[in-house]
Amino acid sequence: MKLKIKKDLLLENLNKVSKAISTKNLIPVLGGIKFDLTKDGLTLTASDNDITIKTFIPLNNEEMEINEEGIVVIQGRYILDIVRKLPDEYINIEVLDETKILISTDNSEFNLNGISNNEYPKISLEESKDFILINNKLFKSIVNQTSFATSNDESRQILTGINFKINGNILECNSTDSYRLARKVVNLSNPSKESYDIVIPSKNIIEFTRILNDSDEDIEMHIFTNKILFKYQNLYFQSRLISGNYPNTTNLLPKDSMLKVTVNINDLYNVIDRASILTSDREKNIVTLETTNDTLFLRSQSAEIGRVEEKMPIDKNNDENIKISFSAKYMMEALKSFNEEKVEINFVGEIKPIVIKGIEDDSLTQLVLPIRTY
Numbered sequence: 423m424k425l426k427i428k429k430d431l432l433l434e435n436l437n438k439v440s441k442a443i444s445t446k447n448l449i450p451v452l453g454g455i456k457f458d459l460t461k462d463g464l465t466l467t468a469s470d471n472d473i474t475i476k477t478f479i480p481l482n483n484e485e486m487e488i489n490e491e492g493i494v495v496i497q498g499r500y501i502l503d504i505v506r507k508l509p510d511e512y513i514n515i516e517v518l519d520e521t522k523i524l525i526s527t528d529n530s531e532f533n534l535n536g537i538s539n540n541e542y543p544k545i546s547l548e549e550s551k552d553f554i555l556i557n558n559k560l561f562k563s564i565v566n567q568t569s570f571a572t573s574n575d576e577s578r579q580i581l582t583g584i585n586f587k588i589n590g591n592i593l594e595c596n597s598t599d600s601y602r603l604a605r606k607v608v609n610l611s612n613p614s615k616e617s618y619d620i621v622i623p624s625k626n627i628i629e630f631t632r633i634l635n636d637s638d639e640d641i642e643m644h645i646f647t648n649k650i651l652f653k654y655q656n657l658y659f660q661s662r663l664i665s666g667n668y669p670n671t672t673n674l675l676p677k678d679s680m681l682k683v684t685v686n687i688n689d690l691y692n693v694i695d696r697a698s699i700l701t702s703d704r705e706k707n708i709v710t711l712e713t714t715n716d717t718l719f720l721r722s723q724s725a726e727i728g729r730v731e732e733k734m735p736i737d738k739n740n741d742e743n744i745k746i747s748f749s750a751k752y753m754m755e756a757l758k759s760f761n762e763e764k765v766e767i768n769f770v771g772e773i774k775p776i777v778i779k780g781i782e783d784d785s786l787t788q789l790v791l792p793i794r795t796y
Contacts, residue, residue: 423459423492423517428485432513433505435466435477438633438657443498444470451541454495457515459488467545468498473626474545475633476658492517495537501525504532547651547658554588554643555612558634558654561641564595564606565631567759567786572624573599583621585668588614596671597624602752603671603789604759618645621668626661633657674789676775679768682739683713684781687765691757693720693732698750700727707750708793713743722750744769747795748776756788 439455449471458465463480481488494517505513510527517523521536565584573581578600587594591613595606630652634641637655644651652659694709697720701707709722718736723729746769753776757765760780768777778788 423457423494423515424488424490425459425464425516426487426489426512426514427464427479429505429508429511429513431479431485435479436502436505438477439466439468439475440498440502441629441633442468442470442473442475444472445499449543451495451537451543453498454537454542455498455501456493456495456539456542458493459491461488461491463488469543469545472623472662473629474547474658474660476547478656480656490516493539494521494523495539495542496523496534497537500534504534547660548644548646549642549651549653550644550646552615553653554610554614554618554645555640556593556610556643558637558639558641560608562631562634563761564593564608565627567606568595568597568604569624569628570755570759571597571599571602571604571788575599580621580664580666580668582625583623583664583668584627585621585671586618588616588618590614590617596668598669598671598674601749601791602756603674603787604756605671605675605787605789607785616645619668620645620650621664621666622650622661623664630659630661633659674775675787676768676770676777679770679777681713681742681744681769683718683767683769684737684764685718685734685767686763687757687760688763689734690718691754693718693734694750694754694757697722697730697732698754700724700730701750708747708795709750709753710745710747710795712745713738715741744772746772746776747793748790749793752790756790759788760786 443453452470456467463478465476465478467476504525508527508530514526521538523534523536525532525534568584572584581599585596591610593608593610597604634654642653649660649662697709698707701722701724709720712719716735718734720732756778762780762782764781766779766781773792776790776792780786
């Protein structure tokens with residue numbers, strides 16, 4: 423294998439596939455990146471058995487020059503560091519003796535011990551005939567608006583993922599850690615022939631969105647029994663699925679409400695943020711909300727630290743009032759997920775879930791459970 427390639431182009435693609443390299447992997451070869459050079463271009467692949475990422479760099483004479491085809495596995499952390507720190511515009515990579523790799527520029531030369539391609543596991547990145555198309559920007563917003571509500575508790579692994587339900591042209595995404603719920607429902611431009619109910623590990627899908635650019639192109643979703651493959655431009659990203667049945671979260675959403683309050687998101691967020699400063703438990707950071715005729719009060723107190731009271735004007739739909747306590751952290755994260763100026767907060771009772779909805783866009787629903795303070 424022998425090629426000359428533009429440094430920035432190689433680094434961009436190495437940064438993408440390196441997300442699939444695990445330092446804790448018990449299989450040493452999976453700490454490497456597979457370079458597969460053909461007359462058409464260079465394919466880079468990395469995997470940690472949980473996710474697999476593959477990118478393809480097509481031959482472009484201005485950016486890449488192919489002198490000899492070949493395959494080799496190069497240790498990921500070293501090739502990434504070398505390419506990142508070399509100052510030159512172009513880099514030469516040559517395999518001298520199956521696993522002896524020479525990386526050179528006009529002023530630098532590195533000799534690395536590679537790994538034989540025969541040791542690299544056979545990874546299948548198969549595509550399905552009936553894949554689902556979803557706009558890149560829409561997909562990223564779905565993940566941003568739901569992933570924060572997933573659980574970190576591995577003992578309930580099903581809750582560490584985002585639940586994707588697809589039926590016709592309706593995509594419903596849910597995430598919950600059993601104390602809150604984030605739900606996004608969108609229409610797909612192309613209806614799906616099959617119905618799906620899958621759970622994708624949250625950390626994997628967040629990693630995928632981080633390597634996506636901001637183009638308006640579509641992502642292909644190829645869904646299988648135990649894995650999902652995302653195909654986007656020259657990128658393939660495959661993740662395992664979490665097995666098991668996701669809980670029915672529809673029952674958590676109250677049908678009616680006793681009080682609807684309309685507030686400015688930024689104003690409420692800042693009020694909660696200040697009110698939570700004096701809470702003693704930074705994890706739960708409980709604050710108490712109370713409404714009067716046209717004012718919302720937020721209070722928190724700690725026997726060791728002191729107490730705080732904040733107030734702000736609100737719009738209500740009736741004369742009912744509420745006093746309810748909740749986690750400031752959970753409420754702030756829920757508010758931050760909306761992309762509009764105002765939201766509607768629905769109260770059902772002092773020990774019933776709080777439901778937050780957008781006013782202009784009703785595709786997103788956030789639910790936060792109250793906390794008993796007596």
